Amino acid sequence: MNIKRLGIVLCFFVLFCALGVGYVYNQYVLMECCLKPGGFVLAAAAASEPLGVKRVLCVGGTAGIGYAVATSYLEHSNQVEVVVVGRRQPRIAPEFAGRLKFVPADLSKTSVARQTANSLKDEHFDIILFTVGFTPSGFNRTSESIETDLAISYLSRHVMLEQMFYNGLRSSRVFIMGFAGLPKQPALNDINWESVPYSFFHAHMNTHIFNEGLVHYYAHKTPSVSVFGLNPGLILSDGFRGLAGPVLSSLLAKVCPDQNEYAKAVLLPLFASQNLHSGSLFNNRGQEINPGPFFGRFPEDKAQIIVAGVNATLRDLGLQS
Ligand SMILES: NC(=O)c1ccc[n+]([C@@H]2O[C@H](COP(=O)([O-])OP(=O)(O)OC[C@H]3O[C@@H](n4cnc5c(N)ncnc54)[C@H](OP(=O)(O)O)[C@@H]3O)[C@@H](O)[C@H]2O)c1
Numbered sequence: 001m002n003i004k005r006l007g008i009v010l011c012f013f014v015l016f017c018a019l020g021v022g023y024v025y026n027q028y029v030l031m032e033c034c035l036k037p038g039g040f041v042l043a044a045a046a047a048s049e050p051l052g053v054k055r056v057l058c059v060g061g062t063a064g065i066g067y068a069v070a071t072s073y074l075e076h077s078n079q080v081e082v083v084v085v086g087r088r089q090p091r092i093a094p095e096f097a098g099r100l101k102f103v104p105a106d107l108s109k110t111s112v113a114r115q116t117a118n119s120l121k122d123e124h125f126d127i128i129l130f131t132v133g134f135t136p137s138g139f140n141r142t143s144e145s146i147e148t149d150l151a152i153s154y155l156s157r158h159v160m161l162e163q164m165f166y167n168g169l170r171s172s173r174v175f176i177m178g179f180a181g182l183p184k185q186p187a188l189n190d191i192n193w194e195s196v197p198y199s200f201f202h203a204h205m206n207t208h209i210f211n212e213g214l215v216h217y218y219a220h221k222t223p224s225v226s227v228f229g230l231n232p233g234l235i236l237s238d239g240f241r242g243l244a245g246p247v248l249s250s251l252l253a254k255v256c257p258d259q260n261e262y263a264k265a266v267l268l269p270l271f272a273s274q275n276l277h278s279g280s281l282f283n284n285r286g287q288e289i290n291p292g293p294f295f296g297r298f299p300e301d302k303a304q305i306i307v308a309g310v311n312a313t314l315r316d317l318g319l320q321s
Pocket residue numbers: 059060061062063064065066067085086087088089105106107108130131132133134152153177178179231232233234235236237238239240
């Protein structure tokens with residue numbers, strides 16, 4: 001076999017493996033073992049129910065799933081206003097002008113995350129969705145000396161929520177997108193990778209487990225605000241398409257939902273559903289799933305350990321008093 005042929009065969013092999021991984025991953029997220037017995041299940045009819053929402057905040061809503069949620073709300077009703085936070089100005093269709101507000105912010109900096117929360121403190125939101133996230137390509141630190149994945153995919157949410165609650169956040173529903181229910185243990189002894197050798201995998205898994213921790217922590221601590229976790233499985237989002245490239249994306253489209261489909265059919269109806277219990281986690285069909293094994297039967301205790309560890313790291317870096 002010549003080199004060219006071998007290259008083509010290898011390319012197909014990689015594409016099929018990726019397709020298989022996408023399919024298996026999405027099936028796993030939907031498996032019975034993950035579902036919470038007797039937990040909430042989104043009814044198929046819910047997509048046509050009224051949403052009862054007037055103001056929405058999407059942190060990380062300039063692209064991807066957050067943007068799909070923002071535009072789905074704006075399309076659904078001209079009574080809804082959406083604020084999106086991110087670095088890049090999103091495309092604003094003329095019919096949404098005046099109802100889609102862009103707040104520019106690089107949330108990799110905790111100081112910016114805090115300022116952004118403060119800048120929104122006098123606004124009421126029915127729904128607050130955190131989709132800000134990033135897939136790292138290697139080890140980097142932000143200008144505040146925080147490992148970049150930790151900073152963007154987790155701390156941005158941790159710091160904004162802390163500031164929002166400090167500012168008196170009330171009666172919103174908060175949804176945190178990550179990989180809720182992840183069957184992994186966190187690496188907690190050096191979360192900013194100061195002395196332990198960096199592991200891309202563990203660093204990224206930590207951000208997902210920590211995000212689930214935020215759900216349990218605030219669900220327990222703040223009864224006036226309901227907090228929920230989301231596990232989208234594999235969704236063909238703007239970010240995901242950018243990573244996968246056009247060929248793989250068009251193949252994955254056969255086995256993974258697209259961001260707009262997911263927003264319209266699952267997220268908006270789920271956000272409007274009554275009978276959700278704060279602290280619940282949902283898969284990409286709006287079915288309630290079990291907490292990850294790390295959180296076990298007392299999720300708030302484990303969440304407390306994570307939040308305390310992160311706060312200690314922030315204090316060591318002089319980023320929290
Ligand atoms: N898509 C999936 O299959 C999948 C699977 C599991 C979990 N998730 C989680 O779901 C969330 C959303 O994923 P997605 O696929 O929709 O992501 P995406 O398409 O890459 O969108 C990410 C959003 O985060 C914003 N963002 C990134 N870095 C930022 C920064 N430094 N400051 C402020 N905003 C920043 C981006 O806006 P700017 O570029 O304008 O800053 C964009 O609005 C992520 O947390 C991801 O981990 C996704």
